[in-house]
Amino acid sequence: MVERTRELMAHLPYLRRYARALTGSPARGDTLVTRALEQVLDGAAGLPEGGTALRLALYTRLNALADEGIGGPGGGIERGSTHPVEAALNTLDEVDRRLYLLVNLEDVTLADAADTLRLLPEQAVERLNHSREVVRNHLTAVILIVEDDAIIAFDLTETVRSMGHLVCGNATTMDEALALSAEHTPTLALMDIRLAEGDNGIEVARELRRQRFLPVIFVTAFPDELAKRGLEHLGPVIPKPFTRDQIEQAITRAVFTPVPEEAKVAAPPAT
Incomplete structure (x- = not known):
């Protein structure tokens, strides 16, 4: 037992x-x-x-x-959820909705998801493609990229746009990131840790969280830095070099997860 x-x-x-x-x-x-x-x-x-x-x-x-x-x-x-992804998924047939959740949220393979829902493999492929198209048409996230390497920033931008989301800008420093966030009010940030002019993405994330709750995904060559400082709560980490699949899965999860009620209140200034 x-x-x-x-x-x-x-x-x-x-x-x-x-x-x-x-x-x-x-x-x-x-x-x-x-x-x-x-x-x-x-x-x-x-x-x-x-x-x-x-x-x-x-x-x-x-x-x-x-x-x-x-x-x-x-x-x-x-029904009647105000969360954008949930609202999009609510327009789907229930089986299609569950298939989408299993594959995109839970990382279940399409074959296993089809078996779980008692679908033929070819049915699962067709229904998942349809579900993704519906969600893509209903949901567009505004994403801020904070990355000082131009090539990596371009790759992230192309990945975001290929998913149907918008990129509101690319910042290379803390000041640029805060200015873009204030101007565009993004729904998500992809954040490097080591930035131009000696700035640190962790401090950018903490300041953004102080001003308003903004989900952050760290994309960095220093994946252990958050854990060393006990700041894993600031967001998930994708180590460089990364794959586009990793970025897409992380964005899907971040956009899907509703903002917790306690996070809607501005946090105290970072110390």
Whole structure:
């Protein structure tokens, strides 16, 4: 039982993220996860022993509980969300929405997602392409790039634009980043740590967070610097050299994640 509990707890962050996206509500999502774990620990749900197979089976269990209306009336998502990605996903067929979440939010392979949702592989490909097109048409993020290497900045810009998002500008220093943020009010920043004129992207991120909550993805050759300073909460880190897939996945996650209520209040000045 102890080992089984440990296996389940390893999957808990993923289950909560998926369940909250599935229902459109943190409270309902957590209710789904709690019920699913109770069923597993009570032996009411026969699931694989561990690893990816267990995680996929738990996603299936969450889908079934949502369909049963667990956690709230009606089953499925709470419609009428004001979050831009959720609003776009709400226009999809429920199976298409779940397929999109599994692949784009949870990093499940298309083959595994298709199996989880009982779709043929060719159906999954077609439906995922359709879902991505719908989301792309409904959602455009405004992204600030803070990078002093012109070639890397160009690559990031092209990646952002290929996803259908807008780049409001590229800053190479702290002053430029703050000025562009004030002028354009971006929804996300891609941030290098070592900037021109000796500026530091960590300090830029802290100042942006003090002024208003702005999600930041650090793209840096110094991936351990945040951890050394105990500042991992400022944002995820993508080490250089990076792939376009890494950038695309990180942007999708950042844009999808709603701003927490406590983060909407300006933080105190950085010290």
